[in-house]
Amino acid sequence: MSxxxxxxxxxxxxxxxxxxxxxxxxxxxxxxxxALWNRLEAQGLLQPAAIAESGDPAEGLEIEAxxxxxxxxxxxxxxxxxxxxxxxxxxxxxxxxxxxxxxxxALNGAEQLTFSGGKAxxxxxxxxxxRDSVGIVAVxxxxxxxxxxxxxxxxxxxxxxxxxxxxxxxxxxxxxxSAAGADREYMLCxxxxxxxxxxxxxxxxxLEMTVEYAGQxxxxxxxxxxxxxxxxxxxxxxxxxxxxxxxxxxxxxxxAEGGNVLFACAIAKARANDxxxxxxxxxxxxxxxxxFAREYQLHRFTRRIQSWxxxxxxxxxxxxxxxxxxxxxxxRSVWSIVxxxx
Amino acid sequence: xxTPNFDARMNFPEMERVRAEIREFLAADPAMATPRADCWSHxxxxxxxxxxxxxxxxxxxPKRYGGHERSSLERYVVVEELLAAGAPAAAHWIADRQxxxxxxxxxxxxxxxxxxxxIARGECYCSIGMSEPDSGxxxxxxxxxxxxxxxxWVINGRKIWTTYAHRSHYILMLCRTSEDASARHxxxxxxxxxxDSPGLSIRPIVNMAGAHDFNEVLFEDVHVPxxxxxxxxxxxxxxxMSELAFERSGPERFLSSFVLLEAxxxxxxxxxxxxxxILIGSLISRLAPLRGMSMSIAAQLGRGExxxxxxxxxxxxxxxxxxxxxxxxxxxIAPEADPTSEDKFRRLLAEAMLHAPSFxxxxxxREILRGIIARDLGLR
Numbered sequence: 001m002s003x004x005x006x007x008x009x010x011x012x013x014x015x016x017x018x019x020x021x022x023x024x025x026x027x028x029x030x031x032x033x034x035a036l037w038n039r040l041e042a043q044g045l046l047q048p049a050a051i052a053e054s055g056d057p058a059e060g061l062e063i064e065a066x067x068x069x070x071x072x073x074x075x076x077x078x079x080x081x082x083x084x085x086x087x088x089x090x091x092x093x094x095x096x097x098x099x100x101x102x103x104x105x106a107l108n109g110a111e112q113l114t115f116s117g118g119k120a121x122x123x124x125x126x127x128x129x130x131r132d133s134v135g136i137v138a139v140x141x142x143x144x145x146x147x148x149x150x151x152x153x154x155x156x157x158x159x160x161x162x163x164x165x166x167x168x169x170x171x172x173x174x175x176x177x178s179a180a181g182a183d184r185e186y187m188l189c190x191x192x193x194x195x196x197x198x199x200x201x202x203x204x205x206x207l208e209m210t211v212e213y214a215g216q217x218x219x220x221x222x223x224x225x226x227x228x229x230x231x232x233x234x235x236x237x238x239x240x241x242x243x244x245x246x247x248x249x250x251x252x253x254x255x256a257e258g259g260n261v262l263f264a265c266a267i268a269k270a271r272a273n274d275x276x277x278x279x280x281x282x283x284x285x286x287x288x289x290x291x292f293a294r295e296y297q298l299h300r301f302t303r304r305i306q307s308w309x310x311x312x313x314x315x316x317x318x319x320x321x322x323x324x325x326x327x328x329x330x331x332r333s334v335w336s337i338v339x340x341x342x
Numbered sequence: 343x344x345t346p347n348f349d350a351r352m353n354f355p356e357m358e359r360v361r362a363e364i365r366e367f368l369a370a371d372p373a374m375a376t377p378r379a380d381c382w383s384h385x386x387x388x389x390x391x392x393x394x395x396x397x398x399x400x401x402x403x404p405k406r407y408g409g410h411e412r413s414s415l416e417r418y419v420v421v422e423e424l425l426a427a428g429a430p431a432a433a434h435w436i437a438d439r440q441x442x443x444x445x446x447x448x449x450x451x452x453x454x455x456x457x458x459x460x461i462a463r464g465e466c467y468c469s470i471g472m473s474e475p476d477s478g479x480x481x482x483x484x485x486x487x488x489x490x491x492x493x494x495w496v497i498n499g500r501k502i503w504t505t506y507a508h509r510s511h512y513i514l515m516l517c518r519t520s521e522d523a524s525a526r527h528x529x530x531x532x533x534x535x536x537x538d539s540p541g542l543s544i545r546p547i548v549n550m551a552g553a554h555d556f557n558e559v560l561f562e563d564v565h566v567p568x569x570x571x572x573x574x575x576x577x578x579x580x581x582x583m584s585e586l587a588f589e590r591s592g593p594e595r596f597l598s599s600f601v602l603l604e605a606x607x608x609x610x611x612x613x614x615x616x617x618x619x620i621l622i623g624s625l626i627s628r629l630a631p632l633r634g635m636s637m638s639i640a641a642q643l644g645r646g647e648x649x650x651x652x653x654x655x656x657x658x659x660x661x662x663x664x665x666x667x668x669x670x671x672x673x674x675i676a677p678e679a680d681p682t683s684e685d686k687f688r689r690l691l692a693e694a695m696l697h698a699p700s701f702x703x704x705x706x707x708r709e710i711l712r713g714i715i716a717r718d719l720g721l722r
Contacts, residue, residue, distance in 0.1 A: 204345075211343045211719050228709075231716035238715050239659035242346050242652075246638075247631035249350045270627035319623025326607060326622055327614050334607050334622075335426040335600065338630060339361065 004066045011045050011070035019074055024300070027077035028162045032132045037078055037101065046080065047087035047097060058256035064088070065197055065252060072201035075300040077163065079103060079129040081194050086137040089187065093144045093179035100134035103127055103149075105168075106187040106312065115140035119172040120147055126311075130154060130166035135176055137187075144182035145175045159307035161300070189265035192312040193251035196265075196272035199308050200244035203272075203279040206301045207241050210234060210283045217288075230286055237282045240275035247271040260341040263325060270318040273309040280305045344718050346652045350634035352415065352641070360416045364423045367396055377428030377686075379599040379693035380700075383555050384430035385506055387467070393424075393431075394464020399438045402644070403446060408459030414644025418637055422593040428601035428690075432506060432555070437461040440588045441468035441514050444532070448573030448581055453534070457512070469537070471501040471515035471559070472582065479710045481516070482526050482579060486561060488517040488533055494567040495533060500560050503704075507557040508544050513537055516578050530578035533571055539564045551681075551696035584648050589705050591639040591653035595660030596632045598701070599668060599694040605687040606671050621670055628663045632656065651718040658711045661702040668694040 018036040027033050040046055049064035064084045071080040079101050086102035105113075105124040113122035124130075124138060130149045138145050149166075151173040157165045211234060214225030224230050247268040254264035280302040284291045291298040309315075326334055368374050373389040393399055401417040403409025424431045442461050445454055460466035477483045486499025497517060507513060513535050520529035535542070541564040547556035573581050603625060610618035636656050642649045672679060672695055681692035702708040716722055 208343050211721065214721060225716075225721040228713070231721050232709070232712040234719060234721060235658070235712035235715035238346070238719060239655045239662075242348060242635060242655050243628070243631040243659055246348050246350045246634045247627070250631060250634055253351060264630075266623070267627040267630045270623065271631055274627075315624070315627075316620055319620045319627060320616060322623030322626050323619025323621065324623075326626065327611055327619055330611055334604050334626070338626065338633070341630070 004062050007045075007048070007063055008066035008070050010043060011040070011067045012074065014040055014043050014045060015070060015074045015076045019076060024077065030156075030158070030162070030164070033078055036076070040078070040080070041099065046083050047102075049084055049088040049091075058253075060088075061252050061256050064194075065248075068194060068197055069201045072198040072304075073205045075161075075202065075205075075297075075304055079133065081198060082128045082133075085191060085194055086135070088190075089137050089144065089182075090146060090177075093181065095144075095146055095177045095179055098134050101129060101132050102135055102137065103129050103133040104137035104187070104191070106139070106184070106191045113138055113140040113145070113170070115143050115145060115175075115178065118174060118178075120145050120170045120175050121172055123167065123169045125167050126157060126159075126165040127168055129164045130168050131156060131164055136168065139182045139184045139187060142180065142182050144179045146177040147173060147175045159311075161303040161307045163304070163307065186261065188312060189251075189261050190255060192269040192318070193248065193255065193265040195308050195312045196244070196251060196268035197248040199272035199276040199305060200241065200248050202301045202305050202308070203237075203244060203276040204241045206279050206283040206298060206305070207234070207237050209298055209301070210237070210286045213287055224286070233282050233286060237279045240278050244272040244275035254341070263322065263337075263341045266313075266318040266322045266325075269313050270315045270322065273315045273318075276305040277309055343720055344651065346655055346718075347642070347649065348635050348638045348652060349641075350631075350638060352634070352637050354413075354415055356413065357415050357419050360412070361419045361423060364398065364420045367393075367398070368423065368427050368429060371429075373430055374427060377601045377690070378430055379428065379602050379690045380697035381425060381428040381601070382431045382435050382594050382598055383505070383553070383697065385432040385509055385555070386430035387433045387464075387509070389430050390433035390464040390467075392464070394434065394462060399434050399464050400442055400458060400462030403442065403458060403462065407446070407454050408462035410462075414640045415637065418593070418640040422597060422633070425593055425597035426600045426604075433467050433509070434461070434464050435594075436470055436505070436510075437466060437468040437512075439592065440470070440585050441512070441534075443588055444514065444572065444581065444585055445534075447584070448532070450569065452569065453572070457534075460511075466512070467506065467510040469504045469507040469510045469513040469559075471504060471513040471535070473503045474500060475502050475558070479707055481582070482530070484516055484518060484530065486515065486517050488515075488519050488531065490519075491565070494565060495570060497533065497535065497561045497564040497566065500558060502556075502558045503547070504544075504557045504559050505555050507537060507559050508546065508554075510537055513559060514572065516582055519575055519578070525576075527579040528576050530582075531571060531575045532573055532578045532581050533566065535561075535564065535566055535570060539566065541565070549697075550699070551693065583650065586706065587639070587643065587648050587650050587653045589653075590657040590711075591636055591643070591649070593633065593636050595636070595657045595701075595705070596629060596663050599664055599690070599697070602671065602687075602690045602694045603667060605690050606676070609676070609687050618675060621675060625663070625667055625670075628659075628666075632660055632663060636660070651715065654706075654711045654714040654718075657705060658708060658715065661708065664701045665698050668698045 049060040083102045086104040152168040155167040251264045251268035400409040488495040519531040679692035680688040
């Protein structure tokens with residue numbers, strides 16, 4: 001087993017051991033899953049990329065992806081991806097990340113934050129787990145800010161999966177730290193690439209549950225998976241999962257190797273949005289009524305999929321960006337753009 | 343549940359070297375004055391000979407058989423560049439993609455030396471002899487029979503949808519060589535038949551685009567020598583299955599009408615719109631990961647693996663994309679297709695639309711491919 005696979009397996013086990021039905025229920029009710037968080041932190045599974053940033057950046061991203069795969073495949077109700085992302089940006093800007101959950105605000109244009117005279121003011125919407133985090137990474141102009149949510153007015157919100165998405169308003173708040181040289185678009189791309197990976201892995205798990213269910217559920221005297229009408233829906237979804245996973249990997253490679261980050265991340269998010277949406281629809285159709293029931297676990301994945309599709313850019317947003325990039329490169333063939341991007 | 347194995351890490355400098363070379367070759371070639379939609383169904387033997395002379399056919403084969411001992415990823419680059427440029431690549435396509443590799447894997451030394459160098463020169467073309475009038479998706483039901491005689495085989499039966507049989511040199515047949523009804527699959531063998539054999543007749547089948555690439559090939563007491571057998575007698579089914587990873591995984595499953603997208607973008611650059619940008623993005627965001635998947639398979643084939651599951655996934659998602667590309671451009675934005683137009687975009691749109699139904703049929707129908715995927719997922 002490679003190091004990356006070993007890390008993924010370790011994370012899977014740690015989450016599986018700590019994610020009891022009681023933990024799932026209390027997280028759905030809005031409670032912070034302290035014990036599960038501590039378990040993962042004790043294993044050194046949080047902020048993996050920030051840890052590796054000092055060494056090989058590509059390896060750091062692969063370690064981060066391994067942990068996020070494990071978290072997404074079990075729908076762990078914690079800001080594991082957000083903490084990794086925020087930690088990675090802090091490390092890049094030479095800011096030491098504190099221990100504890102982190103968040104970041106990289107929405108596509110809706111938020112406004114200003115920074116002058118050492119104080120941050122403005123409003124950030126739908127910030128993941130702001131209420132539970134020890135700090136939020138955000139960008140004002142070209143300054144990276146690391147802000148304490150306790151210095152803000154916080155209004156609670158959730159996404160369809162019950163994950164906290166809070167609004168925070170700052171009025172001349174002094175950040176914990178700040179650094180120059182931030183790039184909002186780069187941050188949005190990096191976040192979109194991570195959501196793409198989460199979507200691909202949640203979709204992979206929904207597909208796996210559906211294959212298992214179709215093999216067990218019997219109607220008309222045989223497993224429903226023996227019917228071609230079912231087989232073909234599931235087969236088409238397998239193609240969606242495979243391409244979403246590859247798109248997420250291509251985005252990671254572009255980030256690690258300094259390729260066309262905007263192009264690769266836009267493709268990854270658009271592809272994962274549509275792929276995961278199709279897999280969610282198919283999974284519910286094949287599961288029938290039971291998949292719609294709260295007691296059954298499928299919705300933990302499909303509610304995340306339907307929430308994440310809109311976060312950090314829905315498909316039309318990214319497809320338009322890709323199309324405009326191509327249309328604006330007058331004199332260059334589409335093919336030369338596609339092949340240059342890797 | 344089996345998980346497909348795709349790895350999009352592809353960063354080899356030799357790939358970009360060969361890309362620059364083939365682009366230079368194509369830019370200077372006279373055949374490229376008229377790029378074609380569904381270009382690998384356009385036959386131009388002079389073009390294939392020039393390509394062969396330049397070393398772009400049989401690229402991965404050993405030099406002693408006329409090959410060039412380049413990597414499977416270098417070959418991948420050449421193939422995708424031909425498709426993206428709309429090159430008329432039909433003449434050598436089947437021989438380079440699957441008949442040659444089958445000869446390398448299963449052929450005798452004599453067979454390889456006799457046929458492979460001519461294929462690599464771009465002078466010898468091959469057809470696929472799988473489907474029959476009563477055997478399409480149910481391939482194992484083929485009835486064309488090869489019977490042993492004193493010095494070889496006598497073949498009787500008919501093959502259909504044999505692309506360019508009328509302009510090729512060999513047909514690689516899947517024949518029944520045993521009548522044991524309990525061994526439907528084990529009674530099959532592959533036989534390589536010269537298309538000018540006495541007793542063999544070729545009848546054209548014109549397609550809905552008005553082109554003649556298909557044929558029906560009739561075999562009436564066609565005699566071939568014993569060494570026409572490819573591989574083992576009775577192993578035809580397994581051999582054909584190993585051929586399909588080559589047939590199904592390549593970039594022709596999603597790039598055959600890429601020139602239409604180029605022409606659409608040229609047009610949209612003159613009159614930009616948000617709808618056009620979103621459509622272009624929605625196609626590119628499907629194409630880029632597919633390309634990664636297909637290249638990953640090329641690397642696996644180069645290592646001697648047979649990724650049939652992955653190949654089925656590429657063909658299935660690829661043919662959907664190819665059909666959507668044409669469908670969305672024609673159906674939503676630019677309906678004025680015209681196969682006779684001087685305008686490149688209108689002509690390519692018509693060519694692509696009139697070929698689109700074949701995308702999810704040739705090389706295994708959508709239904710067969712979804713069945714293969716379902717089997718590998720453990721559903722059957």
